[in-house]
Amino acid sequence: MKQRSWMSGAVGLGVGFVLGGVMIAVVTGESVRRLMGSSAAALAGDEFVATKSAPGFGDEGLQRKTMKSFGSANSYDDESVGSRGGGGPAQAPMAAAPVMEMAAPPPEPEMEEGGVSKDRDGAAAPTRAWFPETFLFEPLVVTDANGSATVPVPVPDRLTQWRVLALAHSRSGAQAGAVTSFAGTLPTYVDPVLPPFLRAGDTVRLPVQVVNTTDKAVEASLKVDVKGAQVEAGARTVRVPARGSVVELVTVKAGGAGPVTLRASLGDTDAVVRDFDVWATGQPVVQTRGGSLAAPRTLSLVGPADAQVGSERVRLQVYPGALGMVRAELAAVERRPVDVAGDAYALLLAGQAPELLKSLGETADPAALKALSLVATQRVLRAARAPSIEVATRLAEGALAHPDNPVLARLGERLVAQVAQAQRPDGTCQGGEGWTLQRLLVATANCARTVRAAQGTPEGKQRAAAFTVRASGVFERYLPQVKDGYTAAVLLAEGSAEGGVADALRTRVREALKTGADGTAWLPVEPDTVRADGEMPSEAEATAMAVLALQGDAKAPLADLGAWLLAHYTPGLGWGDGQANRVGLRAALALFKDPLPAQVRVSVARDGQVVTEGTYDTKALREVLALEAAAPGSAGSHTWTVRAEPAVPGLGFSLALSAAVPWKSEVKGGLQLAVTGPKEARVGQLTNVRVQVGAPSSLPLRFQQELPAGVQVDPASLAALVASGQVTSWDVQDGALSLDLSPREQGALVQVEFRVLPTLAGTLQAGAARLGVPGRPDITASLPPTTWAVR
Numbered sequence: 001m002k003q004r005s006w007m008s009g010a011v012g013l014g015v016g017f018v019l020g021g022v023m024i025a026v027v028t029g030e031s032v033r034r035l036m037g038s039s040a041a042a043l044a045g046d047e048f049v050a051t052k053s054a055p056g057f058g059d060e061g062l063q064r065k066t067m068k069s070f071g072s073a074n075s076y077d078d079e080s081v082g083s084r085g086g087g088g089p090a091q092a093p094m095a096a097a098p099v100m101e102m103a104a105p106p107p108e109p110e111m112e113e114g115g116v117s118k119d120r121d122g123a124a125a126p127t128r129a130w131f132p133e134t135f136l137f138e139p140l141v142v143t144d145a146n147g148s149a150t151v152p153v154p155v156p157d158r159l160t161q162w163r164v165l166a167l168a169h170s171r172s173g174a175q176a177g178a179v180t181s182f183a184g185t186l187p188t189y190v191d192p193v194l195p196p197f198l199r200a201g202d203t204v205r206l207p208v209q210v211v212n213t214t215d216k217a218v219e220a221s222l223k224v225d226v227k228g229a230q231v232e233a234g235a236r237t238v239r240v241p242a243r244g245s246v247v248e249l250v251t252v253k254a255g256g257a258g259p260v261t262l263r264a265s266l267g268d269t270d271a272v273v274r275d276f277d278v279w280a281t282g283q284p285v286v287q288t289r290g291g292s293l294a295a296p297r298t299l300s301l302v303g304p305a306d307a308q309v310g311s312e313r314v315r316l317q318v319y320p321g322a323l324g325m326v327r328a329e330l331a332a333v334e335r336r337p338v339d340v341a342g343d344a345y346a347l348l349l350a351g352q353a354p355e356l357l358k359s360l361g362e363t364a365d366p367a368a369l370k371a372l373s374l375v376a377t378q379r380v381l382r383a384a385r386a387p388s389i390e391v392a393t394r395l396a397e398g399a400l401a402h403p404d405n406p407v408l409a410r411l412g413e414r415l416v417a418q419v420a421q422a423q424r425p426d427g428t429c430q431g432g433e434g435w436t437l438q439r440l441l442v443a444t445a446n447c448a449r450t451v452r453a454a455q456g457t458p459e460g461k462q463r464a465a466a467f468t469v470r471a472s473g474v475f476e477r478y479l480p481q482v483k484d485g486y487t488a489a490v491l492l493a494e495g496s497a498e499g500g501v502a503d504a505l506r507t508r509v510r511e512a513l514k515t516g517a518d519g520t521a522w523l524p525v526e527p528d529t530v531r532a533d534g535e536m537p538s539e540a541e542a543t544a545m546a547v548l549a550l551q552g553d554a555k556a557p558l559a560d561l562g563a564w565l566l567a568h569y570t571p572g573l574g575w576g577d578g579q580a581n582r583v584g585l586r587a588a589l590a591l592f593k594d595p596l597p598a599q600v601r602v603s604v605a606r607d608g609q610v611v612t613e614g615t616y617d618t619k620a621l622r623e624v625l626a627l628e629a630a631a632p633g634s635a636g637s638h639t640w641t642v643r644a645e646p647a648v649p650g651l652g653f654s655l656a657l658s659a660a661v662p663w664k665s666e667v668k669g670g671l672q673l674a675v676t677g678p679k680e681a682r683v684g685q686l687t688n689v690r691v692q693v694g695a696p697s698s699l700p701l702r703f704q705q706e707l708p709a710g711v712q713v714d715p716a717s718l719a720a721l722v723a724s725g726q727v728t729s730w731d732v733q734d735g736a737l738s739l740d741l742s743p744r745e746q747g748a749l750v751q752v753e754f755r756v757l758p759t760l761a762g763t764l765q766a767g768a769a770r771l772g773v774p775g776r777p778d779i780t781a782s783l784p785p786t787t788w789a790v791r
Contacts, residue, residue, distance in 0.1 A: 127263075128157030129273040143168075157272070159185050187214050188240070190222065190266040195709045195760060196734050198229075198254040198278045199785075200308065202709060204762035205249040208264055212240040220267035224250045228260035229278065238266075251762075254278045256310025257660065258630060279735070280311035281765050281785045282660030289640075289656075291519050292563035293318070293602070294649035297642045299519070301657045303634035311660035314611055314631040316604050316642065319566045319624055319652040322592040323360040326353065328571040329585060330368070334375055340383050341533075341578030344394040347376035347408075348582065351401025361595035361618075377408060384411055389422045389430050390443070390532055393450045394579075400453050416454040419447050420463050427470035430532065438487050441478060443532035444471055445495030468496040476501050484526045485512025486542045492549035493583075509549050510556060520567065521560035522546075531579065540568050541580035544587035551590055559649065562591040566652025571624075592650030596621050601645040604655065606631065606638050621651065631657065662784070663768045669779030671695050672749070673771040675705065678756075681790045686714055686755045691769075693741065694749045699773050701741040706767020708788050710760030713737050717755040726752050735767070758790040 135156050143149040155162070162184060167177045193207045212218045217239060224234040232251040240246050254260070257280035265271035285304050291297040303312060320328070330353060333346045350373040354364040376398070384395055392415040399412030423429045429447035431440045451467040454460045475497050482488050488508040491497050497505055515521045522539055523546040531537050537545075543565055550556035565587060569575060575584035596618050603613035604627060612629035634657060642653055667673075672694030678687040695701055707713070713732050721727035721739070731738040737754075744750050758764075765785055772780040 126269075127265075127271040127273055128159075130156045131158045131274070132156050133158075155184055157184075159189060159191070185213060186270055188212050188218050188220070188266060189270040190264045190272055192224070192250075192262060192264045192272065192274065194262065194274055194276050197276055198252075198260070198709045199281050199765035199767065200254055200257050200278055200310065201281065201765050201787075202254045202278075202762060204252055204254075204709065204760050204764065206252050206262075206760075208248045208250055209245055210238050210240050210248065210266060211245040212242060215242050217241050220269065222248060223263075223265045225263045225265075226252055226260060227263075228258055229254045249761075256280075257308065258310040278310070279767075280308050280660035281663075281767060282308045282311060283663045283768065284658060285661055286656055286658045288654055289517070289519070290563055290567045290652065290654045291642065292559045292566065292649060293600075293642070293644035293647060293651040293653055294559045294562075295647050296644075297519065297653075299640045299642070299655060300637060301634075301640055301655075302637045303631075303657060304659050304661050305635045306661045307635055307659035308661065310630070310632070311658075312631045312634045313658050314604060314606075314629055314634070314640075315656045315658065316602070316612070316627040317624060317654045317656075318602060318616070318621070318626070319569065319654070320621065322588050322650050323357075323362055323596060324621065324623065325569060325585060325588050326356050326360065327362070329574060329581065330372065332572055332574070333581075334372055336573070336578075338379060339578060340391055341394055341582070343376055343379040343383060343578070344398045345578040345582045346372065347380050347395075347398035348401050349585070350376055351398065356589065359593065359595075373402065373405075377402075377405070381407075381411070384415065387415065387418070389419060389447070392416075392418050393443075393446045393532070396450045397453045403456075413454060416451055416460075416463075419450045420467055423447065423467055423470060427472075427474040429471070436528070436530070437478060437481055438484070438528075439530050439532065439534065441475070441482065441487055442490045442530075444474055445490050445493075446532050447471070448496045449494040472496040472498060472501070475505075479504060482508065484529050485509050485523050486525055486529050486537060486545065488512070489523065489542065489545035489549040493545050494548075506550060506553055506556075509546050510553070513546065513557065513561075515557075515560065516564075519560060520564040521557045522564045523561075533579075538576045538580055540565065540575040541583050543568075544575065544580070544583040547587035547591060548583070558591060562588070562649065563652045565591075567654055588650075594650065596648065596650065597646055600648055600651070602627065602653075603641075603643050603645075604629070605641045605643070606634065608639075608641070621648075634659070663782065665784060666780065666782045668781070669696075669773070669776070671701075671771050671779060671781035673703075673769065673781040673783060675769045675783060675786075677766065677786060677788060679789075681756075681758045681788060683758050683761050683790060686757050688753050688755055690751065690753050691739075692749055692751045693771055695744070695771075695773075695779075697748075698743050699779070700743065702772055702774055703739040703741060704770045704772075705737045706769075706785070707735055707737060707756070708758075708760075708764035708766045708790075709735070710758060710764065710790075711766075711788075712757045712759060714755035714757060717753070721752055721754065726750070758788075761790050764788045764790055 136151070136153050138151060141149045141151060160183075162182050164180045164182070165177070166179075167175075169175045189211055191209045191211065193209065195204075198204065206224075208222065208224060210220075210222060219237065219239045222236055222238045224231055226234070230253040232253070234250055236248065238246055238248060252262075255278075257278050259275060259277055261273060261275050263271060263273045285307075287301050287303075289299045289301065291299075329349060333342070333349055336342055350369050353369055357364045380395055380398065383391060384399075387395065396412050396415035396419065399408040399415065402408040402412075419429065424431075428440055428444050430443035448468060448471045452464045455464050472495075475491050475495055479501055482491065482505065485508060488505040492502060492505050492509065509523070512523060513521050514524050523542040525537055525539055525542050529536065531541075543561055547558060547561050547565065550558060550561075565575075565584065569584070569588075574581040598618055600616050600621060601613065602616060604611050611631055612627045614627050616625060640655060640657075642655055644651065672692075674692040676690040676692075678689070681687045689705075691703060691705075693701060693703065715732075718727070718730045718732075718739075722730065725742055728740045728742055730740070739752065739754075741750065741752070764787070766788055767785050769783040770780065771782070
C-alpha cells in the first residue's frame with residue numbers, strides 16, 4: 001500500500017487521573033446500523049454531500065467463514081433426518097463472536113481474477129477490510145504513579161466517529177470517568193452500500209458512494225470487482241466536487257448460493273473489501289449423523305438429486321468432552337432451578353471439582369468453588385432438617401464430598417446412618433403404598449450406593465458390607481422380574497449385583513439398547529418405568545446409567561453410547577434435572593477420563609477426498625466448535641469419513657449435510673394461502689403486500705414470508721394489524737416476517753395487508769411463503785418463491 005491514514009496505525013489513549021486502575025471501551029459513535037437504514041436518496045442514485053460513511057446496511061455485512069474456519073457455536077435448526085422444511089438460507093448463518101478483547105485486524109485480502117488486490121494499472125490502493133463496531137474493551141488498565149496509562153491499539157478501517165469511555169478508580173475507592181472521541185476518515189474514499197444478503201438469481205443495482213473531503217475536485221478511476229457473482233460496468237471514471245460526494249450504481253448478478261466478496265477501489269487512494277452471502281431460494285433439506293471421535297467414523301449420506309447450485313454444504317460440530325462438561329457444569333449449576341436433586345448435585349460437584357479438574361489437566365478456581373459450596377450448603381441444610389429416606393439418599397454423597405467442612409461431614413454421616421437404618425429385614429430400602437417392584441428395586445440400589453459412600457471408618461465399612469450383602473440378596477431373588485433395561489442398569493451401576501446376577505443384568509441392558517442410523521446407541525425407557533422418586537427417567541439419564549453399568553464389558557458399545565450422551569448435552573441445562581446431571585457427568589467422566597491432547601486435527605472427507613479440516617488446541621476443544629464448507633456434487637449416495645488425529649474418545653461430533661431443493665406448493669389440513677405482492681415497486685416508496693388465508697376455526701395460525709433482499713417491513717402497518725385484532729404478534733428478522741394470526745370463524749377467509757419499503761433496485765427473489773399451526777406439521781400450506789421488480 002502506498003498510503004495509510006493515521007486511523008490504521010497505533011493510537012495512544014492517555015488517562016490523566018491519579019488512579020489505581022482504568023477500564024476503557026471504544027465503540028463507534030454511530031448507532032448500530034440496521035438493515036434498510038440507508039438513505040433512500042443514496043439508494044435511488046441521487047447525489048448528496050457527506051463527510052463520513054453514509055448510513056448503510058452495516059459496514060461489514062455478514063461475517064463470512066472460509067472453508068477452513070471454525071469456532072462458531074451455531075447449529076442447524078432441529079431437523080429430522082432427511083426432512084424437508086424450515087425457512088431462510090439452506091445453510092445456518094454464522095454469527096460473530098462477542099468482542100471481549102481487541103479484535104485483531106485481518107490480513108490483506110488476496111483475490112483472484114475478478115477481485116484483484118492491486119489496480120491493474122500498477123498502483124496499489126490501501127485496502128480497508130476490518131469493520132468492527134466495538135474494537136477495544138480493556139477491563140483493567142493499571143496506571144503509573146502519576147495516574148497515567150497508554151494503551152496502543154490499531155484502529156479499524158471503519159470511517160466514522162469513535163467514542164472512548166474510560167472509567168477509573170483509585171486504590172482508596174475514589175471513582176472517576178471521562179468520555180472523548182476521535183474521527184477516522186480519509187481525504188477521499190469509496191463506500192459501497194451492501195445488503196446483508198442476496199438470494200440466488202437476484203440482479204441488483206448496488207450504490208457505491210465516493211466521498212471527497214478536500215477543497216479540490218477529484219477525478220479518479222472507480223473499479224468494482226466481485227468474487228462469487230457477476231458485475232456489469234464495474235470500471236468507470238468519476239469526478240467528485242470539492243467537499244462533496246457522488247453515488248454510482250453498479251449492477252451485480254448473483255448466481256448460485258455461497259459467499260460473495262466485493263472490492264471497490266478509487267484510483268490509488270482507497271479500496272474497501274466487504275463480504276455478504278447469497279442465500280439459496282429453495283427448500284432446506286438437512287441430514288445429520290453423530291458419533292464419537294474415538295476412531296474414524298464412516299457414514300453414508302444421500303444428497304438430493306435436485307439440489308440448487310451452490311446450496312450443498314457440510315457442517316461438522318465438535319462437542320466438548322469431560323473437561324468441557326465439568327467447566328460448563330460449574331458455570332451453570334448455580335443458576336438452574338432450585339430442587340433437592342439439583343442442590344445435592346451442586347454440592348457434590350463443588351466438592352469433587354478440584355480432583356476432577358486436576359485429573360483432566362485443569363486447575364480449579366478456589367474462590368469460585370468456595371462461592372458455589374456456600375450457596376449449595378445453605379440450600380442443602382434447609383432440605384436436611386427433617387429429610388425422608390429418599391431425600392437423604394440424594395443429599396448424603398454431596399455432603400460427604402466436603403470432608404474439611406465439619407458441618408457437612410457430620411451431616412453426611414447422619415444421613416448415611418439414617419439410610420442404613422431404613423433397610424428392612426428382607427434387604428429392601430424405602431417403599432410404600434402403591435409402589436411397584438421396579439421402583440422398590442431402584443430405590444434399594446440408590447440406598448446401597450449411599451451407604452457405601454461413607455466407608456472412611458471401620459464402623460462405616462462394616463455397615464456398608466452388611467447393607468450390601470442384604471441388598472444383593474434382594475437383587476438375586478427378584479432377578480426374573482427385572483424386565484426393563486433401565487432397572488437392570490441401575491442395579492448394576494448403583495446397587496450390589498455380583499457374579500451371575502451381574503452377568504444376567506448386563507445382558508438385559510445390552511439387549512435393551514437401540515442403535516440409530518448415525519451409529520450412536522442409547523437406552524430407551526419403557527412405559528411405567530420410574531426412578532426412586534416416582535418420576536420417569538429421561539433417555540439421557542437411562543443412557544448414562546447404561547454407560548456406568550456396562551463399564552468393563554467388552555461386548556458393550558460404550559463409544560456409541562458416549563457419542564449419544566455427548567450429542568444430547570446442553571451447556572446451560574446439562575442432561576435435565578439434578579439426578580440426570582449427576583449420573584450423566586459420572587458417565588462422561590468414566591468414558592472420557594483421559595486429558596485432551598495439546599492439538600487435534602479434525603477432517604471431513606467425501607469418498608476419500610478431504611472437504612474441510614482444521615486443527616483445534618486444548619483450549620478450543622472445551623467449547624462447541626464447527627467446521628463448515630461448500631460440498632458441491634453431493635447428490636446421490638456418498639461415503640463420508642470423520643477423522644480425528646489423534647483419536648479422542650472424549651469428543652463427540654455431529655455431521656450435517658444440507659442443501660436446498662426447488663419449492664413446491666403444498667396444502668395439508670384444509671389450509672388456504674394466497675399472497676399478492678407488488679407488481680412493480682420503487683426504491684424508497686412504500687408498497688402493499690396482501691395475504692389471504694383460510695383455515696378451520698379456532699386454530700392458531702402463523703404466517704411466514706421470506707422477503708427479498710433490501711426490503712424493509714413498515715412497523716406502523718404491523719402495529720395497526722395488532723391494534724385491529726387481526727394479528728396477535730409479529731416478528732421481523734433479516735429477510736423474514738412472521739405473523740401470528742387471530743382465530744377466525746369456520747370457513748371465513750381472512751385478509752391482512754402490510755406495507756414494505758424496497759431499498760434496492762433490481763430483480764429480486766422473494767423466498768417461500770408458509771402458513772401453519774405451531775406444533776402441527778400435518779396442517780400446513782406453502783407457496784414457492786416469487787420475483788419482485790423494483791425500479
